[in-house]
Amino acid sequence: MTRVLSVATVNVNGIRAAYRRGMGEWLAKREPDVLLLQELRAPDETVHQLLGEGWHIAHAASDAKGRAGVAVASRLPVTAVRIGLGDGVTDEAIDTGRWIEADVQLPAGDTVTTASLYLHSATVGTPSLAAKYAYLERVTTRMGDLASRGGFAVVAGDVNVAHRELDIRNWKGNLRSAGFLPEERGYLDRWFADGWVDVARAQAGEVDGPYTWWSWRGKAFDNDAGWRIDYQIATSDLAARAVEAVVDRASSYAERFSDHAPLAVAYDL
Amino acid sequence: MTRVLSVATVNVNGIRAAYRRGMGEWLAKREPDVLLLQELRAPDETVHQLLGEGWHIAHAASDAKGRAGVAVASRLPVTAVRIGLGDGVTDEAIDTGRWIEADVQLPAGDTVTTASLYLHSATVGTPSLAAKYAYLERVTTRMGDLASRGGFAVVAGDVNVAHRELDIRNWKGNLRSAGFLPEERGYLDRWFADGWVDVARAQAGEVDGPYTWWSWRGKAFDNDAGWRIDYQIATSDLAARAVEAVVDRASSYAERFSDHAPLAVAYDL
């Protein structure tokens, strides 16, 4: 880095499959300083092997093999790693591999606290929705703690909630779908009311999208029938330094390495 | 057919995957009159869809979804179909989809009874070996009945036993492996002592192979480290009419549509 910190987040939907499909080429082109990953669905050794040399890797796999998993990979030194929300809750298998923090040290000496978050997917009418709300509550608590410390922090990843009508193509058809329920969206309202900033939205302005997830099914991708459910949510201090936010949408269905697209933000630090 | 009846047998190891990998091209080239299939691992509708028009299909799926399954597909009329060994034994899921008979009517009026057999794979030290022996015993009984009727009959398929040292490349290393145990090989001895004929061996003479199965692993195929475990076992009347037996070994690992190769026999009737 010069004085621009490039932070990219992406739900890889299985890092093994992602590499088979060309994630390595994307990474070589994007060259982020810090890479926040979700849903790696792989053991620690595999993650290290695939990413290769030159990264400081903090990885939290799920207790359920082949599920979830989050990581922070940094080209810059990492001074601390915290796995889980640190709230003393005894996590079920369904709640592991969903939150990891890494404190990244900038050349000038400042620290940026980065968190990779993979919030539950859920289905209305199943217990998964209650688990999602419970985790949203716990994340909200942790974000309150992080915000109160002041300074530079960014929580990035797959929240599995589209915040506003702008953030989902078919919002009318999904008013009763998990991922766009009023109660879910309310959590994001709280975060942003608390001073956290939705960096991609701030950069893009009041426009539709840019979406970050499209179902593999049918023509969802080709029709851009997507959802913006992946975020970089920064403290106001850090968000003030954002100079660009880009969704690396693949040029075709076949070029995708995941059902999610990466969101890369440049921070002028 | 003219007066030559072409009978081909092949363990397809999943007929859906086999078609993806080019089974249709093999079939169009081989053009058998009667096709005996094993390990179709698919529901009846799928089997009919994949084989297409022009076949009389007798299919016995396994009670265990996605396992085993045998079929006879005939271009000639089929006058009777019998599923299972007909011995009144209440088959377990592990013993279904392993034996089907179809009586094929020749243009001149003669009947050839064809049976497609998929014998259990087994592992020494597990209950699967006992199940294999039990089924070998029951098959032996049914073959005795078929032989006593006289006339033309052929039992073809994957016996999962190599008969003699000629029939397995690394026979020394497999003397204690399921598939080459003395007790298993003894059943084949009994069949051939009873008048049944190993047609491919009779045609090939006392040579190594030709093998019909190679593990997907390592370089087993490229090194021809195979096993001859697929047979056409004919009554002496029918075996006397055999004029050619060919194993359609693929030209490369990538060209295979199954881990087994087809065995095609031409009978002059």
Added chain:
DNA sequence: CTTTTTAAG
């Protein structure tokens, strides 16, 4: 090392 099924997404 491959096949299908399963649960999850």
Added chain:
DNA sequence: CTTAGAAAG
């Protein structure tokens, strides 16, 4: 429609 694990081969 895809991912990874499971059980079987």
